[in-house]
Amino acid sequence: MQQPHQAPLPRWSAPPAVTASIGLHALAVGSAALAPETLWWALGGIGLNQLGLTAAGLWPRSRLLGPNWTRLPAAAAARRQFALTLDDGPDPEITPRVLDLLDRHRTRATFFCIAAHAQAQPVLLREIVARGHDVQNHSHSHRHHFALLGPGGLAREIDRAQQVLADLSGVKPHCFRAPAGLRNPFLDPVLHRHGLHLVSWTRRGFDTVSHDVQRVLGRLTHGMAAGDIVLLHDGHARRGRGGQPVVLEVLPRLLAHTAALGLHATTLRDALPPRGHDAH
Ligand SMILES: [Zn+2]
DSSP, X not given: OBOSOOSOOOOOOOOHHHHHHHHHHXXXXXXXXXXXXXXXXXXXXXHHHHHHHHHHHTSTTOOTTSOOBSBOOHHHHHTTEEEEEEESOOOTTHHXXXXXXXXXXXXXXXXXEXXXXXXXXXXXXXXXXXXXXXXXXXXXXXXXXXXXXXXXXXXXXXXXXXXXXXXXXXXXXXXXXXXXGOOOTTHHHXXXXXXXXXXXXXXXOXXXXXXXXXXHHHHHHTTOOTTBEEEEESSSOOBOTTSSBHHHHHHHHXXXXXXXXXXXXXXXXXXXXXXXXXOO
16 A cells, blocks of 8 residues: 655644634633633633634635645646546546546546545545546545534544545545535644645635536636646536536536646645645
């Protein structure tokens, strides 16, 4: 099995916003203990701080809760590369058609797979890898309340997915994308333990929500540039007015657009160094 992380990881250190929050909590407790009349100010400060951390977790492209790749590294952008990422598969109906489209356009993509779906479609998962694409971790069960899980719940979702995806594909994921991009301050230490990068996106099409092919395409192509990470879905796909999954109509047009811009698709495995060896 391929092991992307040869050197031991440096120790996890809390991001500045989390360190500041811990300090603020200590200050509030100390202040309320020494001067009880400040209790309401202390509680108010803690409440505002919690609101801030929650807001950061609900903002998928935020870096306040830890490192978060929203674009490829500068070296990949300089090579005029972009990354096409497809979430929520593998899906027995749509993923094979996506794979055929990618072959036709000689494009390699990164599939953020739900491990439970991979367990149900092991042959399809291996097919993704056999056709030159990259498989990464999108949690085990894609729980809707993922961002509300504590350290133990997050670890179970991520550990299990790492195990399943590595066993089935033969390659250990080194990137993680949170379900719906939502998370909380307990996530980064778990990702660090596995050497996983958190990867969100530069632009997304909302193709699981919108059935309007032109609008989905417009969201992806407007201002598109080298270094972009774009997000579509081969699972949970919305169907367009003609009954065709939106992703299958958007993908060829998107790839025609990237070709016209002179961009080349790369995978996250090729573009991102192992965690701990990157300059953020
Ligand atoms: Zn998802």
